[in-house]
Amino acid sequence: MHPFFEALRDSKVMNLFFKTAGASMESRARHLLMNPEKILSGTDIKPGETVLEVGCGTGFFTMPAAHLIGEHGQLIAMDALPAYVERVLSKVGDAGLNNVTVLERDALDTGLDSSRVDAVLLFGVIPFPALPLGRLLPEMHRILKPEGVLAVWLFPPLVHLWVPKAIVQSGLFAFVMKQNGVYKYRRLA
Numbered sequence: 127m128h129p130f131f132e133a134l135r136d137s138k139v140m141n142l143f144f145k146t147a148g149a150s151m152e153s154r155a156r157h158l159l160m161n162p163e164k165i166l167s168g169t170d171i172k173p174g175e176t177v178l179e180v181g182c183g184t185g186f187f188t189m190p191a192a193h194l195i196g197e198h199g200q201l202i203a204m205d206a207l208p209a210y211v212e213r214v215l216s217k218v219g220d221a222g223l224n225n226v227t228v229l230e231r232d233a234l235d236t237g238l239d240s241s242r243v244d245a246v247l248l249f250g251v252i253p254f255p256a257l258p259l260g261r262l263l264p265e266m267h268r269i270l271k272p273e274g275v276l277a278v279w280l281f282p283p284l285v286h287l288w289v290p291k292a293i294v295q296s297g298l299f300a301f302v303m304k305q306n307g308v309y310k311y312r313r314l315a
């Protein structure tokens with residue numbers, strides 16, 4: 127488990143916080159306010175691709191992303207929090223999806239092979255204390271294929287002021303376009 131979550135594991139307040147946050151992440155109200163299918167349509171994910179979703183939470187984007195890649199694609203949904211991983215595993219099982227692999231893993235050290243994925247989704251996960259860009263971006267660069275796509279959807283709005291700039295300044299990704307609120311970057315050699 128990531129040290130950030132390890133340190134909070136025995137805190138009742140934090141566990142209550144994560145439980146409440148998890149419920150709100152998959153709430154009806156969120157579905158009314160945000161359309162995950164529409165947001166994902168800004169990513170260019172294609173059927174048959176291998177996609178990593180970092181910080182899948184309780185799976186708001188996981189299920190629609192699995193439909194986008196189709197039965198010949200593979201979605202790797204990753205989160206560091208066991209309770210969220212269990213929740214997504216149960217949704218994937220209920221839906222009978224066999225193109226999704228759910229991993230409890232620290233995204234700073236994914237354990238995935240280099241040049242393994244066509245696209246990475248960073249959806250509603252940055253900035254986050256346990257996901258410093260200085261470590262996250264090099265790991266995403268390592269696992270993406272040479273022409274791979276980094277797709278970033280930001281929340282809350284204030285973070286648009288600096289996160290997109292920080293991604294370009296890393297020198298690892300070039301900005302391509304913004305579509306349906308999703309910033310798309312191409313992996314640089």
Ligand SMILES: C[S@@+](CC[C@H](N)C(=O)[O-])C[C@H]1O[C@@H](n2cnc3c(N)ncnc32)[C@H](O)[C@@H]1O
Pocket residue numbers: 128151180181182183184185186187204205206207210231232233234249250251254256257
């Ligand atoms: C704000 S939630 C967003 C969840 C989901 N993407 C959504 O939009 O509903 C951020 C997620 O990132 C996960 N996370 C944070 N740091 C992580 C890390 N180092 N590795 C993997 N997941 C992490 C958290 O556990 C949490 O589920």
